[in-house]
Amino acid sequence: MNSKVKNRALSVSLITEDIIISLFSIVLALLVGAIIVFFLGNSPVEAYGALLSGAFGSVRSIAGTLTKTVPLIFTGLAVAIAFRCGLFNIGAEGQLYVGSIAGVIVGLSLPFLPAVILLPLSILSGMSVGFLWGGIPGFLKARFQTHEVIVTVMLNYVAIFLTSYLVNYPFKSDGMVAQTDMLPLAAQLPKLVQKTQLSAGLFIAIAAVFFVYWFLWKTSWGYEIRAVGENPSAAEAGGIGRKKNTFLAMALSGSIASLAGITHVHGIYGRFIEGYSPGFGFTGIAVAVLGRNHPFGVVLSAILFGALDAGALRMDRTTEISSDLVIVIQGLVILFVAAPGIIRSISTRLRGGK
C-alpha cells in the first residue's frame, strides 16, 4: 500500500514538473524582458501593462489576440504531431506556404461554385498539398535515412521561392504588389467579429486541436505513431512499422501546418500575398516545445504567444519599447524550455540559499 502511494506521488510530481518548467520559463523570459525594458530607460510595469491591455483590454483586442493565436495553434500542432513520432518538423513554414497557394489557386479557378462546395474544396486541396509536401521529408527519412531537420530547412526555401514565383508570374494580379487576385467571397472564411480580422478559422483551429488529440490518443493510427516515437524497437516487436509511420506523421504534420496558411489567406487577406507569414512555422516550434507537444498545451502556449504579438502593437505605440520585445521574449522562452537544466539549477540554488 505504501509503495502504491509513493508511485502515485512520483508520477504526479513528474507530470507537474513539465508544467512547472514551462511556467518558470515564461516567468523567467518575462523577467529578462522586464530587465531589458528597464535598462532601455522605460518602466516595465508600463510596458507590460500596455501589452496586457493591448491583448485583452477590449473585445476587439481579444479578437486580435485570437487572430494571432490561430496560425500558431496549427503550426504548434504540426510540430507536436511529428515530435510524438520522434521527428522534428522545422518545415511548417514552407508547408503553410505551399498549402495556402494551392488553396488559393483552387479558389480562384472555380469561382462559379457555391460557398458550401468551394470553401471546403479549397481548404481540402490546400491540406492535401501540405500533406504531400510534409510527406517528402518523411519519405526521404524512411527511405534514405536523410535527416528530416535538414530536409525541412531546405524545403522551406524551395517553398518560399516556389510560391514567390507563382504570385509573381502565373497568378499575379494587376499592380505592383506580388499577390494573387482576390478570392471570390464563396472561397473566403466568414469574419466572426466586425471590424476585426478574426475569422471562422478559429473554429477550424479548435476542431484541429480536438482532432489531433483524438487521433493521437484515441485511434490505433495515432497509437502507432506515438509508439514509434516512444520506443521504435518495441513498436517493431509489436508489429508496428517505423517507415510507414514516419511518413504518415510528417505528412499529417504538413497538412495541419498548411492550415495555418490556408486560414490566414482565406480568412484575413482574401488573397495570397508574397511572404505573408512572419515566421508562423518557426514560432510554432516554440509553441509546441512550450506546450509539451500536447494539443491542449499547444493551445495555451499559442494563446500566450498570440497575446504577446497582439499586445505588442499597443506597447509599441504607447511606450518607447519596440514591439519586437515580444519576439525576444518568445526566443527566451524557447531557450529556457529547451534546457530544463537551467530552471533546475536555479531552483536548487534558491533552495540552497535559504
Next chain:
Amino acid sequence: MPIFDVLTWDIVLITFRLAIPITFAAVGGTLSERSGVINIGLEGMMLMGAFGGVLGSFLTGSAWMGLVFAMILGGLAGLVHAVLSVHYKANQVVSGVGINILAAGLTVILVRAIWGKEGMSAQVESLDMVTVPLLNKIPYLGDLFTDQTPLLYLMILVVATAWFVMFKTNIGLRLRALGDHPQAVRTAGISIKKYRFICVILSGVLSGLGGSYLSIVHNNIFVQGMTAGRGFMALAANIFGGWNPAGSFGAGLIFAFAQAIRLNMLEFEIPDQFIQMLPYIVTLLILVLAGRKSRAPESLGAPDE
C-alpha cells in the same frame, strides 16, 4: 555596388564577394557540426554579427572595430548555443531555433534603443576597400587583389586555416573524431565539452564576421532581418561541401555564382526564383544521393551522455 557588367571576369569578382557571408558562416557551421553539434542558429548568429558590425563602427567611428564587435556579438550567440546544447544538453535544434528568434527580436529592439529608428540603424562608416601591392600586378588574377574588401582576404585566410587545422594538426584530429565517435575521444582521455564549447563559439564568431559583410561592407547600415536566410544557405553550403572548410568555400562560391548570374539571366527569361531555389534543391539532391554514405558526422546531434 559596381554596375554589373556583362563581362565574365566581373562575374567572378562578384561571385567572390557574394560568397563572403555564406562562406564565413558555412565554415562556422562546419566547425560546430564536426564537433557534433547541429547548428540551425547560424542565421541568428549572423544577424547578431551584422548588427555588431554597425554598432562597433558607430561607437568607435572605425569600421575595423565593427569587425571586432561583430565577432564578439556573434561569439556571444555561439556561447548561448554552447551553454544550452553542450552544458545543459538541450535539444540542439530547439536551441538553434531559439537563437534565431532571439536575435531577430533583440537586434530590432537595440536598433530602436540606440538610434531611435524603426528597423534600421543610422549610416555608419563602412569598411574601406584595399589593394594588395605587388599581387595586384599579376595579370588577370591581379583584379582579385585590387580594390577589394579586406574580408575577402580574411575569408581565404580563414578557409585555409580551418582546413589546415582540421586536417593537419592534433586539434583537428580530435575534432574530426569528436563528431563521429565522441566516446572514442573520451576514452582517449580528452574533454569532449571543452572542444565542443570552443567550436560552437567559433561558429558564432565566424558567422558574425559573415554578417558584418552585409552591414558594413556591402552596406553602411543595419536593416532588420538583413541576413534574409543566408545563415540557412550557409548550413546548406556546409552540407553540400561535405562538412569540410574547403568544401564549404567551394559550395559558397557555387551558391554565390548562382546569385551573381541572376541579372545576366534576364534575357533567358528564367524566373529569378528558380535560380534562388537552386542551392537548396542541389543540397537536397546531394543528401538523398549520398543517403547512408553521407559525409555527415556520424554522431551529429546526439548529446553527450
Next chain:
Amino acid sequence: MDSAIEMRGITKHFGSVTANKSVDFVVKSREIHCLLGENGAGKTTLMKILFGLYQQDEGEILIKGKLAAIASPKDALSRGMGMVHQHFMLVNRMTALENIILGKETGRFLVDYKKARKELGALAKRYRFKIDLDCPVADLSVGEKQRVEIIKTLYRGADILILDEPTAVLTPGEVDELFLTLQELKNQNKTIIFITHKLKETMDIADRITVLRNGEKVAEREKEATNRRELALLMVGREVSFDVKKSAQKPGAKVIEVEGLKLFPHSDKTISFSIAEGEIFGIAGVEGNGQLELEEMMMGMRPIPSDGGSIKLNGVDISQISTKKRKLSGMGYIPSDRHKRAMLHGFSLEENMLLGYHFVQPFVKHGQIQKKSLSKHTAEAVMRYKISTPDTSQLIKYLSGGNQQKLIVSREISRDPVFVLAAQPTRGLDVGAIEFVYELLMELRSEKKAILLISAELSEIMQLSDRIGVLYEGEFMDVKASENFSRGEIGLLMAGSGSEEKANE
C-alpha cells in the same frame, strides 16, 4: 606475485538495479585473468568502474598496491591501464594510425606522421603485430580493428590491458591469432584482464578466473584447479530452486516446425526442431550462441534469407510474413530484452496492454481505441496476476521489473495464442515474480499451447522443459527429453564439448 589491481567491496546501483554487489576482484601482475559471467552478470560494469567510465557507489580500488581514485578514463590511462571495448572506440573514417595516436599525438601542434609511423612500427615489431597503418579503419577486418585497439593501449604505455568480450566478434582463426598476441604480451610483462562468457576460451587462455553472477562474485579459481563443467555450473547455477509441478501429459499435434534455420549468415550450421501442443521446448546454452537470432527470426524482426530455412505454424510457412501477421495468427512473444522490445516506457499500463493488439477487437473498433474495454481488461489482468500498481493509468516505467514482466506476459497470452515464445522470461526478476512466470508457463502448457523457452538459467530450462536442445554456435549439440539429461551433461554440451570428449574428462 604482487597484485596489479585490487577492487574491494565494489557496489554499483543503476536506479533500482544493483549491477555490482560488494565485489572483490584481485588481479596479479603478469597474469591473464578471466572475468567470467553471463550477460548481465555485471562484468562490464565492474570494468567500466575500473576504467573510470562509471563511479562506484561503494568500495575502493588499489592499483599496484596504491589506493586510486579514478574519476575519468584519463586517470585510468595515467595509471597504466588500457581498455579494449566490446564496441570499438574507433573512428571509421580515420586511418589506423590516426586512431592510435588520438589523444596522445606525435608532434606539438602538427601531427607528425613520420614520427608516429616510426614509433608504431617499432611497437608493432616488438609485439609482432601486422597492421596497415594507413588504411581507414572502416576498411579493416574486425580482427584488425581489434589489433588497432590493442596497439592503441600499448602506445599509451599501458601495462594492464582490459579486454571486454574480445572474441565475441572474431572468427576462429582470428581468435587463435589474438591468443598468440595475448601470450606474447604476457611474456613481455603485461597484465591482462579478459572479460568473457565463453568457457572454452577461458580454459584456453586464463591463468586465473573470477566468476560473477547476478552482480556478485561467486568464485575465484586457479585454472588448474577447475574445469569447464564446474565453471558452467558456477555461471548459470541458481541457488533458489522452485517447486514446479509438471503434470504428466501427452503432447498433441505439432504446432511449430523449424526446418534448417540458419542463425548466423556466415556459417553453414542450422537448427531444426518442432514443438507440439502442450509441450515446452527449452533452448539451453550460454548466451551469444544464436539465441537472440532465433528469437528475432521467430517473430519476424530479423529477415530469414530464402535459403535460410523455414518456420511453420500449424503447417503454414510463416517465415516471410510480417510480425503483425505472426502475432495475429496466434504467436505470443515475451522478449528477452524487456526494456528494448516489450515496453513503451512513457505509456500507461493500459496503453502497454495494447501494444501488438492495437488493431483488434474489442480494444479497438473501427480504428478507435475502446477505453472502457481496455481499462476493464487491464484491471482484470492487474487483479488476476497481482500486479502492484495504484491504477491502470499508471505509467509502466514506475512499476518494478517483476510487475512490468507480469503485465507483458499477461498481454502476450491474452489473445489465447497457440504458441508462446518466452525468451529469458525471468531475467532480472525477484523470486516472487519468477514463481509467477513458472506457474503461468505450466498453466499454458496444460492449456495445450506450444511453448519455446529460451533461457540462460540452466535450472529453469531443466525444470520447465519437456525436451531440451543445447545450442552451441548456431547448432544443437544434442536434443533429448529433459529427464534424459543430467545437469552436468548439459553443462558440458553448453561448453561445446560433444559426447566423444565426455570420456576424456
